[in-house]
Amino acid sequence: MARIHPNALVHPHAELDDDVEVGPYTIIGPHVRIGAGTRIGPHCVIEGHTTIGRNNRIYPFVSLGLASQDKKYAGEPCQLIIGERNTIREYSTYHIGTVQGGGITRLGDDNWMMAYTHLAHDCVVGNHTIFANNAQLAGHVQVGDWAILGGFTVVHQFVRIGAHAMTAMCSLLFADVPPFVMVQGQPARARSMNFEGLRRRGFDNERIAAVKAMHKALYREGLTLAQAVERIEALLPRHPQAAGDVALMRDFLAGVNPQRGIVR
Structure with a gap:
C-alpha cells in the first residue's frame, strides 16, 4: 500500500500506485x-488532471497541476504529464495546459528541476534537462533534451530552446535558441556552443567539428538564416558521423518563426 502520512489529504478517487510516499x-x-516509487514531500499541492510517472522525487511546497494563469482558460479538463525519475525541488509550480495550446503541459524523464522553477501552460520539456533556481518558462515554450537553463533564466512565450543548448545566469530569451548554442544576456545573445557539455555526453572530435562548423555558419559568416541552413546541410558529406546532429539543427531551424527568429 502507498505510504500516506495521516495528516495528508488524498482524495479517494486519486490513483496512487504501490510504494508511493506522501508527506504530511x-x-x-x-x-x-x-x-x-514516487516520493512526495510535505506541504505539496497536486491537483487537476495530473499524471506523475515512476520514481520521481518531489520536495516540499511544490504545486503541480493547478489551473493555468492564462485568462482564456475556462476550466477545461487539461493535463499536466510528468515522466519518470525527475527531481523537482522546493516551491516549483507547474500548470496544466490550455485548449488553445493542445491541452497538455509535459515534463519528460530524468530532469533536474531546482527550486522555484516554473512551467507555464502548454510547455513541453524533454529529457535530461537541468533548470537551475528560478528558471521560468512562459506559456507554450519548448525545451529540448539535455538543455541547461541557468539560474533566473526567463523565457518568453512560444520560444523554443534546442537540445544541448545552455543559458547563462539571468538570461532573458525573446527568440529561439538553436541546438548546441550557449547564450547570455538581456536580451540573450549567442556566445559560443556548449562544447564542454557535448564532450561530457560522449561527442567525439568529428561531431564536435561539425558543431563548430554549424556555429560558424550561423554566427560568424554574416549569412542569412536561409543561407546558413544551406551551408549546414552541405556539411553532411564531410561529417557523416554527425548526420544526426546536422539533422537536429536543420529540423530545428526549419521550425523557426520568421517574426521571432533565433538569438544572434
Whole structure:
C-alpha cells in the first residue's frame, strides 16, 4: 500500500500506485495519478488532471497541476504529464495546459528541476534537462533534451530552446535558441556552443567539428538564416558521423518563426 502520512489529504478517487510516499499536509486531488516509487514531500499541492510517472522525487511546497494563469482558460479538463525519475525541488509550480495550446503541459524523464522553477501552460520539456533556481518558462515554450537553463533564466512565450543548448545566469530569451548554442544576456545573445557539455555526453572530435562548423555558419559568416541552413546541410558529406546532429539543427531551424527568429 502507498505510504500516506495521516495528516495528508488524498482524495479517494486519486490513483496512487504501490510504494508511493506522501508527506504530511500534502493535498492530492481526485484526478491525480502517481506511479510507483514516487516520493512526495510535505506541504505539496497536486491537483487537476495530473499524471506523475515512476520514481520521481518531489520536495516540499511544490504545486503541480493547478489551473493555468492564462485568462482564456475556462476550466477545461487539461493535463499536466510528468515522466519518470525527475527531481523537482522546493516551491516549483507547474500548470496544466490550455485548449488553445493542445491541452497538455509535459515534463519528460530524468530532469533536474531546482527550486522555484516554473512551467507555464502548454510547455513541453524533454529529457535530461537541468533548470537551475528560478528558471521560468512562459506559456507554450519548448525545451529540448539535455538543455541547461541557468539560474533566473526567463523565457518568453512560444520560444523554443534546442537540445544541448545552455543559458547563462539571468538570461532573458525573446527568440529561439538553436541546438548546441550557449547564450547570455538581456536580451540573450549567442556566445559560443556548449562544447564542454557535448564532450561530457560522449561527442567525439568529428561531431564536435561539425558543431563548430554549424556555429560558424550561423554566427560568424554574416549569412542569412536561409543561407546558413544551406551551408549546414552541405556539411553532411564531410561529417557523416554527425548526420544526426546536422539533422537536429536543420529540423530545428526549419521550425523557426520568421517574426521571432533565433538569438544572434
